[in-house]
Amino acid sequence: MERSAPVWGLAVIALALLILLPLGWLAYMSVSGERGVTLANYIRVFADPRLQTALWNTVLLAFWSGVVAVVIGAPMAWLSVRTDLPGRSTIKSLVMASFVTPPFLGAFAWVMLAGPNAGYLNKLYRSLTGAEGPLFNIFTMSGLVFVVAIYTFPYVYIMIANTLELIASDVEEAAALLGASRVWVALTVTLPLVFPAILSGFILAALQALALFGSPAILGLPAGFHTITTQLWAFFQYPPKVEMAAAFSVPLLLATALLLLVQKRLLGRRGYAAVGGKSLQRRSIALGAWRYPALLGCLVVLACAVFLPYGILTKAAFSQAWAQPMSRENFTLAHWSFTFLHGGTQAAIVNTLELGLLTASVGAGLAALLAYVTSRKLVAGHQVLGFLALAPIVIPGVVLAVALFITYTRPPLLLYGTLWILFVAYLTKELPVGYAQSDATFRGIHVELEEAGRILGAGRLRVLGEITAPLARSGIIAAWCFVFIGVIRELSASIILFTPSTKVISVVLFDLKEEGQFGAIAVLGLFMLAMTFGIVVLMQTVLGRDVLGARSSGSATG
């Protein structure tokens, strides 16, 4: 037994507590009745036609969001990696901007842009054409799909762009030399090579849509339809029906796990995707006359995802009435003073920052420890440990919240009502991101560097502190930033676990929507975006690397 054993032991226990305990309670609660084990909860849930509709809506939302994300993301990835499209790097940055934009913020913005009556674009349309009805109504399933897809297409984009970058031009040229036309090459060589990436991008995008709470709540509920996530949330409105929520969580959990399994299989087989050797030479395909139409297409997508939403949020942040034209009379700073000086929002900002700092610090530390233990195979069953650390990926935020609610509203751990339950939720949810980042970091540090220290007389913990830690530092800082960004924008777990004294920014945003306070929403949203972009820029300058590129498959957010 080594002296360092207790440290590893502690990590193992922490992990079991974080993941197995809540999931165990969730499973138990879903089959518990007044008289022992029962399937009554499941039967009640699945026999209810309203809940069946919610299930079906979720399927529709996930499927169509995935499809639209592929339709948008795949051509954009191809254009920006493979062709001479003007402004490729700018487009890439803007796609990343859309990637880090909280989807619920986009949904708020689109309410202001395309609400049927007051929506900015609809008013513009009516004033231009004199028509009576709206051009778009965002409060529909297709509106919801649209708003979800413009924030999930980056998943497809990243998957496909990464794959395309691994395909050397000579693979295509070999086909061209054999006499194939350009279109035929694209269809018979390039497309089959990227197909696994397309499918796996589709799955990732669908998974995001599946787990999302904010957008369906903002756009679906006013239109009178539920998805699984909003329905789970509704179960917690008074009087809470926890058993039914537990039973209703299970299909979402299983669907997520299944989809991720399929996606992993697809990526595992990507070996044949011509991961070329040293000569990864790529020659851009000349678009010719299509250059500017293609650019226009990309800009339209980015306008929907970034320019228009950010524009309307900025306008709303400084207007007394966001729907009115910008003028001197309409200008105000009241939303800013309200947001930062008003007790309620101020407290939420403080809570969010506290939780962000705490979760990021503990999370990055725990993730680093776990990644170290698993990458160095320090304990028997380290594979199980790695699996557990990544397991929360399959738990949508709402489901996690249901499980944590069940676990921590009873002795011995009465955390409900405190910030600690949010901390536990965030920690669990962000652990996979932190772990994946740390794992890659430690795998990049050759074991011999540590062994050299050991054989010269340094104990394992000393080597960890003096050799491994300094070398892993930038990777661990990156993990910290990912967790922090993930926490400050978290909504779907917070919305179930908050209490009046433990509100966070995202929850306040949701409350403000009920009050129709779009000015304050805009200010808080911009504040959240500023923090996010600030950290991304900081990471990229301090750590000197393309941080977001490394995060091709992330956790569920929103």
Next chain:
Amino acid sequence: MLDVNIRDLTKRYGDVAAVRGLDLHVKGGELVALLGPSGCGKTTTLRLVAGFLAPEAGEIWVGDRCLSSPAAVIPPEHRRMAMIFQSYALWPHMTVAGNVAYGLRFRGVSRADRDRRVKEMLQVVQLEGYGSRYPGELSGGQQQRVAVARALVVEPEILLLDEPLSNLDANLREEMRFEIRRLHDTFGITTLYVTHDQAEAMVISDRVAVLQAGRIVQIGTAQELFEQPRTRFVAEFVGKTNMVDAVAEGPNRVARGGLRLQVGATDLEPGTSVAISIRPHLIEIVRGSAARDAGTDVNVLVGTVQRSSYLGDGMDYQVEVDGSEIVLRVAGPTPPRVSVGERVMLWIAAASCVPLAAAREGPQ
């Protein structure tokens, strides 16, 4: 100086035994090379000695200390050893001096002494004035020297080297072989040296242990291994050789078709099959085919030159021996004495025909 005693060492990875019942004794101050192809267990053996791995069976002793046994493994940091790694394993965040000084901190060396010893050691490896550089700023050969300095400065009881030269280019590798041997002669540390390069093993070490499938199949000086290989594996792994599969006719005679050979043995069982190793450079090639009596200890074969290759520092002939389908490779001096198609005689001393043990052919 302490000796290393390895007894019946066994290490398994799952169902696969990487090391199976390995015995080795390294005398104090001796340099022994562990030589073998990849997967033979040589690196695993070294890592067992270093304490990075725990054995399933067997013991490792240094002097009168038992360092490893299935019951207890003393951790690497308490073994008073040093190791030079294949990747050099220099810490990129520390200067050259920081790297070299690291081990001294755990040996109760005062700061002033530390600086002095680091300086001296950098002098020994010809890196004076490089102390404040970072490893990333050095060439491969210089990094190698830093790794050597870092290992030697702590005056270890045992020095372990894991293919330390395999990342260097050919010229530098040759130079470093002599350098390592020179340092060994200077410091006289008991050393285990892992390599898959037979020439490297032969230049550097006092004795070479050839490993196959987790066991030592033969250990001896370079000359012993080369001239008296015990098994087919050793004969083929260490240097080039001609392999003749024959049947014993008498205690010191074998036959293969029409070919008869006297061999360097006296205890062959007539009727058993036996493989004979004949080194190409121990065959003398003479023009002509007139039968000549060369004495009882020499085999004289007659044949025809099939191919002749000019290698610069020597000739490589292929000669088909009359009355058999056997083609022998023969090394000769330049300029060439015979040409393709010519009739030649091959003189092979009986002692140069080495019968090999049939046992343990190939990995089990």
